[in-house]
Amino acid sequence: MTIVSGHVAASHQAPPTRASLLKQMWVSRTDYLYVLPAIAVMLIVIAYPIYYTIDLSFFKTPPGLQLRDKIFVGWDNYTAILSSEVFWKVTLNTVIWTLSSTIIAFILGFAAALALHRDFLGRGVLRAILIIPWVISAVAASYIWKWIYHSDFGIIGAILVQLGLASRPPNFIDNINSVLPSLIVVNIWREFPFAMIMLMAGLQTVPDQLLRAAQVDGASTWQRFWHVTFPHLSGVSTVTILLLAVSNFNSFIIPWIMTGGGPSNASHIWITHIYELAFGRQRWGVASAYSVLLFLILMTLGYFYVRALSGNDRRGPS
Amino acid sequence: MTSLKLGAAVLRGAVVSAFLASALSTTALAAPPVDLSKWSPEYVRSIAGTEDFDTAAECGKVTPLDYKGDLTFWYQGVFEGDPDLLRQYYKDFFETFRKTYPNINLKEQALTYNDLLDKFRTALTANAGPMVVRLQILGGVEFASKGYLQELKPEDVGWSTEDFWPGAMKSVTWEGKTYGVPTNNETMALIWNADIFKRAGLDPDKPPATWDDVVAYSKQIHDKLGIAGYGLVARVNAGNTPYRFMPQLWGYGGGVFDEADPNPTYSEIRLNSAASKRALQASYDMYVRDKSVPVSALTNQQADNQPLFVSGQLGMMISHPSDYNVMKDLQKKATGDDVAKAQTVIDNMRYGLIPTGPDGRRAVVFGGSNMHILKPEYVDGGKVDLPAAKAIICFWTSPEWSLKMAYAGSNPGNLNGFKTKWMKERLDNIKFLDVTTSMLPYGVPFPALPQTPEIMNHIIPDMLQNALTGAMTVDQAAEDAAKKVKEVAGGGGL
Numbered sequence: 173m174t175i176v177s178g179h180v181a182a183s184h185q186a187p188p189t190r191a192s193l194l195k196q197m198w199v200s201r202t203d204y205l206y207v208l209p210a211i212a213v214m215l216i217v218i219a220y221p222i223y224y225t226i227d228l229s230f231f232k233t234p235p236g237l238q239l240r241d242k243i244f245v246g247w248d249n250y251t252a253i254l255s256s257e258v259f260w261k262v263t264l265n266t267v268i269w270t271l272s273s274t275i276i277a278f279i280l281g282f283a284a285a286l287a288l289h290r291d292f293l294g295r296g297v298l299r300a301i302l303i304i305p306w307v308i309s310a311v312a313a314s315y316i317w318k319w320i321y322h323s324d325f326g327i328i329g330a331i332l333v334q335l336g337l338a339s340r341p342p343n344f345i346d347n348i349n350s351v352l353p354s355l356i357v358v359n360i361w362r363e364f365p366f367a368m369i370m371l372m373a374g375l376q377t378v379p380d381q382l383l384r385a386a387q388v389d390g391a392s393t394w395q396r397f398w399h400v401t402f403p404h405l406s407g408v409s410t411v412t413i414l415l416l417a418v419s420n421f422n423s424f425i426i427p428w429i430m431t432g433g434g435p436s437n438a439s440h441i442w443i444t445h446i447y448e449l450a451f452g453r454q455r456w457g458v459a460s461a462y463s464v465l466l467f468l469i470l471m472t473l474g475y476f477y478v479r480a481l482s483g484n485d486r487r488g489p490s
Numbered sequence: 491m492t493s494l495k496l497g498a499a500v501l502r503g504a505v506v507s508a509f510l511a512s513a514l515s516t517t518a519l520a521a522p523p524v525d526l527s528k529w530s531p532e533y534v535r536s537i538a539g540t541e542d543f544d545t546a547a548e549c550g551k552v553t554p555l556d557y558k559g560d561l562t563f564w565y566q567g568v569f570e571g572d573p574d575l576l577r578q579y580y581k582d583f584f585e586t587f588r589k590t591y592p593n594i595n596l597k598e599q600a601l602t603y604n605d606l607l608d609k610f611r612t613a614l615t616a617n618a619g620p621m622v623v624r625l626q627i628l629g630g631v632e633f634a635s636k637g638y639l640q641e642l643k644p645e646d647v648g649w650s651t652e653d654f655w656p657g658a659m660k661s662v663t664w665e666g667k668t669y670g671v672p673t674n675n676e677t678m679a680l681i682w683n684a685d686i687f688k689r690a691g692l693d694p695d696k697p698p699a700t701w702d703d704v705v706a707y708s709k710q711i712h713d714k715l716g717i718a719g720y721g722l723v724a725r726v727n728a729g730n731t732p733y734r735f736m737p738q739l740w741g742y743g744g745g746v747f748d749e750a751d752p753n754p755t756y757s758e759i760r761l762n763s764a765a766s767k768r769a770l771q772a773s774y775d776m777y778v779r780d781k782s783v784p785v786s787a788l789t790n791q792q793a794d795n796q797p798l799f800v801s802g803q804l805g806m807m808i809s810h811p812s813d814y815n816v817m818k819d820l821q822k823k824a825t826g827d828d829v830a831k832a833q834t835v836i837d838n839m840r841y842g843l844i845p846t847g848p849d850g851r852r853a854v855v856f857g858g859s860n861m862h863i864l865k866p867e868y869v870d871g872g873k874v875d876l877p878a879a880k881a882i883i884c885f886w887t888s889p890e891w892s893l894k895m896a897y898a899g900s901n902p903g904n905l906n907g908f909k910t911k912w913m914k915e916r917l918d919n920i921k922f923l924d925v926t927t928s929m930l931p932y933g934v935p936f937p938a939l940p941q942t943p944e945i946m947n948h949i950i951p952d953m954l955q956n957a958l959t960g961a962m963t964v965d966q967a968a969e970d971a972a973k974k975v976k977e978v979a980g981g982g983g984l
Contacts, residue, residue, distance in 0.1 A: 235632065235978065236632075236635050236636065236940040238636045238638070318789075323784070323785035323789075324784045324786045324798070324803075341785070343785050345789055346785050346786055346787070346789055346959075347959065348959045348960070431789055432725070432789070433726070434725070434788060434789065435724075435955045435958070435959045435961075436961040436962075437961075438959070451611065451612055452727055452947070453944050454611060454944075456615075
């Protein structure tokens with residue numbers, strides 16, 4: 173009761189001063205005790221690694237030295253990263269990967285959600301089939317796609333050659349120009365069901381009476397979608413896009429298993445590159461500096477995500 | 491800022507000096523106690539089955555058989571490219587060890603070649619390593635130089651240093667001290683399909699004599715039959731890549747440093763020499779110009795060449811004698827007409843010496859694995875059960891088990907393994923063993939430097955990929971790789 177009344181009171185008054193905030197905290201001290209274990213765990217598993225990563229980003233860790241013998245180099249890791257060709261190549265790859273995967277997965281998911289929103293025979297079966305890519309293991313999916321794409325005896329290549337459409341199997345993942353688009357296709361295949369599920373849930377909240385009223389007023393299918401359905405989905409769409417963007421920015425399994433970032437760094441995105449630098453080449457300091465930069469970008473995305481959620485809360489249920 | 495830069499420069503200088511000094515120290519070993527030139531197939535046959543060894547009795551002298559203790563052990567185990575026969579020997583080893591030392595509570599963990607180093611390094615940064623580790627030959631010096639390993643020599647586990655290959659001992663030596671015991675050592679050979687050679691208009695019994703011949707044969711096979719001629723492998727962070735490219739690099743007279751010279755100093759980077767570039771050009775010619783090798787070479791490893799070979803889609807490859815058994819295992823999984831096709835391949839499988847460079851230089855990677863004991867502070871739990879650790883190392887490096895654990899693919903690390911009855915049996919059962927034994931005198935160990943894993947697993951494959959994908963020219967790729975080696979040697983680089 174105390175918290176609720178305190179919250180309500182605070183929301184209707186001017187921002188609390190430092191003294192009043194401390195007073196409120198003191199009043200709610202029991203509640204703070206309840207959440208203390210969770211805060212302690214978060215400090216250990218989240219705050220400390222973040223601190224350690226930031227700290228490590230100012231050190232060099234040569235292959236002949238242990239991590240504890242690291243050498244302080246100040247901002248050198250950051251300047252080395254920002255002046256390296258590989259960084260910009262990997263950053264461009266990451267941007268292409270994240271934007272393409274997010275936008276296309278969202279559009280496909282939206283289309284699938286709209287299609288499945290109508291009632292038709294076999295809708296349940298089709299819905300179950302479309303969810304499969306999202307529920308199967310990413311590791312298994314990566315291995316399967318690696319075989320599908322195989323440059324010498326992949327299924328796609330074999331079919332194209334058998335049908336006489338190509339003289340030799342196309343080179344999907346052993347070519348620096350085609351590898352990233354090929355991996356993006358796999359990523360979209362795996363992610364669009366997520367967007368579909370989110371938007372299907374969103375579609376359930378569009379009021380039928382509004383759609384019927386629009387229909388009575390003579391609105392076309394497109395007009396009903398654009399002026400009634402779509403505005404109602406703006407909240408869930410924003411959240412879906414942000415979640416997809418964060419997830420794609422953090423992608424690891426598909427590019428790592430299928431190509432390991434190769435050939436010639438052509439499919440390295442930030443996470444795979446950071447992993448290789450740290451665990452494959454022991455550049456803990458450089459990898460940490462990369463991670464700090466990535467952290468800042470993700471925090472920015474996270475900020476917009478929270479704002480989008482808060483906006484939804486303020487608007488209330490649609 | 492200036493003082494920081496000066497400090498960094500001093501440190502860089504110190505690291506480079508330490509690097510060079512250590513490189514020199516590793517080459518300043520005593521004269522090899524083993525005369526490699528006498529290790530011909532005839533010599534091996536003459537000594538096979540001449541001595542009996544009682545492993546339990548020998549290891550019982552190191553650690554009493556009733557010793558009670560706990561042991562954690564990580565090892566580079568069998569993987570998808572190994573024959574079933576080897577899997578059985580690994581199973582037998584752990585069963586026998588547990589029977590011999592029933593009171594040692596052993597917790598073992600097998601890791602594949604490509605994962606072991608990454609996982610081991612990560613564990614060590616958290617002081618969560620195992621008590622004993624069996625690492626690939628290029629890994630030991632890195633961990634010894636960082637101070638993770640305890641000093642350990644063959645004498646500590648009941649054997650003599652003279653019983654092991656000098657090249658293998660070099661791979662466990664850092665700044666004059668020994669940090670491990672070799673388990674097995676290997677040299678590969680060239681494998682070809684005589685039927686494919688015949689159908690492509692080549693002499694089925696005459697393998698390519700030089701690397702230039704490999705390029706020409708590969709092209710001829712591809713042009714005539716439309717299949718891959720040579721099994722090129724260029725994947726990053728895969729052991730198969732340096733094991734197949736380094737013999738070519740050395741054959742042409744190149745190298746990362748001077749590691750293929752009789753007395754290497756590792757002080758001069760040769761990756762951008764004209765000879766090294768010629769070697770890289772040969773790979774470029776096969777992959778880009780002639781398109782005569784698998785397109786998937788950039789993402790695949792040797793385990794992917796094996797199905798190609800058994801299905802008659804690949805003319806030549808470099809591998810172990812165990813590939814004969816692998817082909818037989820793969821045939822068992824075949825169905826319908828594929829069984830007969832696989833049989834044709836197996837019947838036409840031939841082994842020969844690895845080709846030479848234009849100047850007649852023949853070389854092969856002197857590979858293998860070593861066992862090490864970690865210092866307690868880096869072990870999960872902070873303790874090392876030394877008697878238990880020595881027991882398992884004695885067991886694995888014994889004449890019996892160092893032979894059995896290398897039965898199909900390589901050679902025993904303990905030279906007395908060649909004298910056992912199992913060696914005699916192996917000579918009768920494992921086809922083409924003679925050829926790889928004949929390659930032993932041409933074995934070149936990887937540079938015994940902490941930077942070697944990064945050079946072999948990343949810089950060399952990156953160089954190949956940069957050239958083969960057209961991201962760089964052959965010249966640029968070689969220069970870029972040489973620059974990276976220099977940076978890594980100086981303790982820097984991205």
